[in-house]
Amino acid sequence: MAVTDSRLLDLILVFAPLSLFSFGGGQSLFAEIQHQSVGIHHWITDAQFTDLYAISKATPGPATLMVALIGWQVNGFQGALAAALAMYGPSSIAGYFAVRWWLRRPPSLLTRAVEQGLAPIAVGLSFAGVLTVIQSSDPGPLQLATTAVAGLLLYYTRVGIYWLIGSVTVIYAALVMT
Amino acid sequence: MPDDHDSAENSERRTRNYFPPTVRLRDLAALFVRLGASNFGGGNRAWVHREVVERRGWLTEEQFLSGYTIGTILPGSNPVNLALYIGLRLCGGIGAACAVVGMIAPAFALILTSGYFYRQFGAVGPVHFILGGITAAAVGASLSVSVKMARRIPVNAVSVGLAVGSFVAVGILRWPLIPVVLALMPVGIAAAFLRERKRGRDR
Numbered sequence: 001m002a003v004t005d006s007r008l009l010d011l012i013l014v015f016a017p018l019s020l021f022s023f024g025g026g027q028s029l030f031a032e033i034q035h036q037s038v039g040i041h042h043w044i045t046d047a048q049f050t051d052l053y054a055i056s057k058a059t060p061g062p063a064t065l066m067v068a069l070i071g072w073q074v075n076g077f078q079g080a081l082a083a084a085l086a087m088y089g090p091s092s093i094a095g096y097f098a099v100r101w102w103l104r105r106p107p108s109l110l111t112r113a114v115e116q117g118l119a120p121i122a123v124g125l126s127f128a129g130v131l132t133v134i135q136s137s138d139p140g141p142l143q144l145a146t147t148a149v150a151g152l153l154l155y156y157t158r159v160g161i162y163w164l165i166g167s168v169t170v171i172y173a174a175l176v177m178t
Numbered sequence: 179m180p181d182d183h184d185s186a187e188n189s190e191r192r193t194r195n196y197f198p199p200t201v202r203l204r205d206l207a208a209l210f211v212r213l214g215a216s217n218f219g220g221g222n223r224a225w226v227h228r229e230v231v232e233r234r235g236w237l238t239e240e241q242f243l244s245g246y247t248i249g250t251i252l253p254g255s256n257p258v259n260l261a262l263y264i265g266l267r268l269c270g271g272i273g274a275a276c277a278v279v280g281m282i283a284p285a286f287a288l289i290l291t292s293g294y295f296y297r298q299f300g301a302v303g304p305v306h307f308i309l310g311g312i313t314a315a316a317v318g319a320s321l322s323v324s325v326k327m328a329r330r331i332p333v334n335a336v337s338v339g340l341a342v343g344s345f346v347a348v349g350i351l352r353w354p355l356i357p358v359v360l361a362l363m364p365v366g367i368a369a370a371f372l373r374e375r376k377r378g379r380d381r
Contacts, residue, residue, distance in 0.1 A: 020253045021356050031348050032355040047306070054309035055292045057316035060215055061285020062255035068286055069293045077290075084286055091254025092278050095262050096271065102248055103267065109374050115251050116374070117366030119331045120340040121359060126324040127341075128349025133317055143314035150318030155325065164319075165312055172311035176304040 007075045008082045015067050015086035028125030031132040037070050044073050050137040058165055201236055201268040210261055210280030236268055336369040
């Protein structure tokens with residue numbers, strides 16, 4: 001039980017602070033999630049990280065919900081629950097007070113400055129997250145081509161993400177059968 | 179862009195004079211459970227808008243946009259923050275809690291189910307191969323979103339420096355995220371504050 005407790009505590013101590021620093025959406029967090037759970041705590045391997053990332057992208061919900069899967073690897077259902085609560089609890093509590101404050105105040109120089117000042121950092125972190133996932137998934141020519149095609153389709157067309165993931169699954173399944 | 183500030187104020191005034199319809203907590207919770215189960219990689223904002231603004235008229239366009247912006251700035255997942263804003267606005271604190279849990283719980287159940295199948299079959303090569311394809315597509319999706327985000331930031335030395343700096347520090351040097359953000363945040367906010375104030379004076 002003591003072992004279980006310390007594992008749950010580790011999960012919370014890793015993900016709760018990240019919860020409060022995920023600006024610009026969860027994308028910015030993947031570099032740190034990978035660093036902590038593969039590099040520092042050895043909860044999962046690089047290959048598992050890539051798989052769990054893919055699963056979280058292929059199921060509904062915020063992509064950062066992959067921490068629930070990492071939590072499960074560490075300590076079953078309790079681990080998954082602890083990781084999810086740590087990931088969304090602190091940011092939601094902070095968000096509650098911030099939204100309440102915001103609803104009571106008119107837009108000002110300061111609110112605009114906060115919005116504009118954080119945007120570039122979010123952009124940098126977002127690209128860092130992309131780089132981390134590319135490095136840990138170690139893509140071959142086929143995967144790089146998939147990335148390029150998917151990126152271009154999503155950037156220039158209004159194609160839905162369900163459709164895209166479905167097509168990729170079918171194509172890759174066909175390739176692996178032959 | 180001399181009209182930006184005026185229009186923001188006008189929309190705020192409209193927002194404040196708008197009397198929201200009474201929304202039952204039950205309906206709010208039911209809607210967000212449904213949205214939570216269909217929230218797929220980034221398309222969520224469109225669904226929430228369609229259900230909450232277009233179909234039910236629970237919020238005005240301005241209120242929705244304001245909530246979306248707040249959700250983006252605040253730490254945490256954007257769809258979760260948007261749910262929090264809508265819940266709080268329509269049904270108070272308990273509404274916020276219901277909307278957030280509604281947004282996360284179905285996805286939590288689904289991802290654990292997927293994880294179960296992964297652990298049953300994940301060691302097999304083909305599954306890893308297919309998941310690798312999904313990862314590759316998801317990387318493309320993330321790149322596309324990142325580029326769209328990058329195009330929205332103002333082009334000046336400080337903004338570009340902050341974007342490149344945070345990318346290099348976290349992505350390449352692998353420095354821990356939190357100290358990097360803590361160090362860069364005040365610089366970004368201060369620079370934006372001075373820029374906005376100058377623009378206000380020049381006007």
